[in-house]
Amino acid sequence: MxxxxxxxxxxxxxxxxxxxxxxxxxxxxxxxxxxxxxxxxxxxxxxxxxxxxxxxxxxxxxxxxxxxxxxxxxxxxxxxxxxxxxxxxxxxxxxxxxxxxxxxxxxxxxxxxxxxxxxxxxxxxxxxxxxxxxxxxxxxxxxxxxxxxxxxxxxxxxxxxxxxxxxxxxxxxxxxxxxxxxxxxxxxxxxxxxxxxxxxxxxxxxxxxxxxxxxxxxxxxxxxxxxxxxxxxxxxxxxxxxxxxxxxxxxxxxxxxxxxxxxxxxxxxxxxxxxxxxxxxxxxxxxxxxxxxxxxxxxxxxxxxxxxxxQGDGPFRITRNHSGAQLSLALPFVSRAEVDLARNGDELVLTVGSYRRLLTLPSGLARYRVAGARVEEGELQVRFEERNT
Missing domain, CATH: 3.40.50.300 (P-loop containing nucleotide triphosphate hydrolases)
Incomplete structure (x- = not known):
């Protein structure tokens, strides 16, 4: 349907x-x-x-x-x-x-x-x-x-x-x-x-x-x-x-x-x-x-x-790599300066303009630490790594 x-x-x-x-x-x-x-x-x-x-x-x-x-x-x-x-x-x-x-x-x-x-x-x-x-x-x-x-x-x-x-x-x-x-x-x-x-x-x-x-x-x-x-x-x-x-x-x-x-x-x-x-x-x-x-x-x-x-994967996806994982979220027309990102337990708090999203992390990512984030070509990319790396 x-x-x-x-x-x-x-x-x-x-x-x-x-x-x-x-x-x-x-x-x-x-x-x-x-x-x-x-x-x-x-x-x-x-x-x-x-x-x-x-x-x-x-x-x-x-x-x-x-x-x-x-x-x-x-x-x-x-x-x-x-x-x-x-x-x-x-x-x-x-x-x-x-x-x-x-x-x-x-x-x-x-x-x-x-x-x-x-x-x-x-x-x-x-x-x-x-x-x-x-x-x-x-x-x-x-x-x-x-x-x-x-x-x-x-x-x-x-x-x-x-x-x-x-x-x-x-x-x-x-x-x-x-x-x-x-x-x-x-x-x-x-x-x-x-x-x-x-x-x-x-x-x-x-x-x-x-x-x-x-x-x-x-x-x-x-x-x-x-x-x-x-x-x-x-x-x-x-x-x-x-x-x-x-x-x-x-x-x-x-x-x-x-x-x-x-x-x-x-x-x-x-x-x-x-x-x-x-x-x-x-x-x-x-x-x-x-x-x-x-x-x-x-x-x-x-x-x-x-x-x-x-077509495509949609605006949200998670990819695994040798050091951890990357969460990607399409944010067209947005620069890094316009995105506020914070970690609160097992949630990512994303604020863009007047809108805020509390994104509950999948259980596989909740134990990882946020190693970095950037906005590239209209996409927010958040890197996660093992806490002991």
Whole structure:
């Protein structure tokens, strides 16, 4: 099964490209589901069809879903929310305000990822195409499973034992209800499900495609997104430049746009060297409906397979050598000065810009010492050696 995620700066046309890719995949005989983690839910508009909270068939082999966030929220968060509401009630918080305070920021996107997990495990689909939220929200979302994993490994077990041992005392002393075992079970279940999502999306059959328009500001954001996606172990397998002005028959005004876009497209090719860069020309009309979307995607991909498996080892790999091992992590567009690296027990703490990743070392590396690190040709390389060498 193939999983494709599409993201990009808001307004670049990622929903249209995601819908077109799914329509083309279905036309080629692949049983395809396309769903949205974007709260705007533009897929129904793109297909010109009524779409429900369950997979809705819009063509042969093609199904579209807009996740019922309220239903999924009740299934995955209600136990935790109930406990938080009881605490806020004791604190005298207004019930309406308390309910708003206990909703996860970006809950709809998180729950759409849990829906993706269910569909991936079902075995019903040859391809799942995800129309993600704009890049900033997507990056925060994809960083969530690993951040929750750190909490579950380091804090959660201790917290659970303390509450269990001191629950009667704490309840009387603080006057605040302590969480029941069912609340801890719900947190544990949410972590397990999100960890499975992370494994799916960082696995060999999943990848991200960046959608951009030929503008310098948009390109700058796409470059940053490429860096951050790589930092968290997600593979980018291509870039789609959307709304490219055709050079033929251009009047003076459009000719100026063509020249400006050509300059940016040259930077795109240089920035994402080694990745396919597809182009989608600016059309006279908006593509709406399955046929129009499939035609757009056929023009974009040409002879290329829109579901081609991603190539290479991915952004993260470990290689052994005679003196120890080397951990390599792709960090495109980053210099050594922009990377902060620290060792904390069996973790490497990587900070790039405003993003931090706590990378738990495999057991085979945890007993080694860090002998050196460098950034070379867009890749962080960390050398490990035996402690007695």
């Amino acid at each position: 193939r999983i494709l995620l599409f993201t990009g700066k808001g307004g670049v046309g990622k929903s249209t490209i995601a819908a077109g890719t799914s329509a083309l995949a279905a036309a080629k005989g692949q049983r395809t589901l396309v769903l949205s983690t974007d709260a705007a839910h533009s897929l129904a508009d793109a297909f010109g069809a009524q779409v429900g909270s369950e997979p809705t068939q819009v063509a042969d082999n093609l199904f579209v879903q807009q996740v019922d966030a309220q239903l999924r929220f009740e299934q995955s968060w209600s136990e935790i929310q109930g406990y938080l509401l009881s605490v806020l009630d004791v604190a005298g918080v207004d019930p309406i305000a308390a309910e708003e305070m206990t909703v996860i920021p970006g809950a709809e996107e998180v729950l759409a990822l849990l829906e993706l997990r269910l569909h991936a495990l079902s075995g019903e689909w040859d391809a799942i195409v995800v129309d993600c939220a704009p890049t900033a929200e997507t990056l925060r979302l994809l960083a969530l499973p690993e951040a929750l994993g750190w909490y579950m490994q380091r804090v959660f077990p201790v917290e659970r034992r303390v509450v269990k041992a001191l629950k009667p005392v704490l309840s009387r002393a603080a006057g605040v209800p302590m969480p029941e075992e069912s609340v801890f079970d719900a947190v544990e279940r949410l972590h397990f499900e999100l960890d499975e999502v992370r494994s799916l999306l960082s696995g060999p059959h999943a990848s991200v495609r960046l959608v951009l328009t030929p503008e310098n500001v948009v390109l700058a954001e796409a470059r940053r997104s490429f860096t951050t996606l790589s930092l968290f172990g997600y593979r980018v397998d291509g870039v789609i430049a959307n709304r490219v002005f055709p050079a033929e028959g251009a009047d003076d005004w459009r000719a100026g746009w063509v020249r400006a876009q050509d300059a940016v497209l040259a930077q795109v090719a240089q920035s994402f060297a080694g990745l396919p860069v597809w182009q989608s020309v600016y059309r006279s009309g908006e593509p709406v409906g399955v046929d129009a979307l499939a035609e757009l995607a056929a023009d974009v991909y040409g002879e290329d397979d829109p579901l081609a498996a991603p």
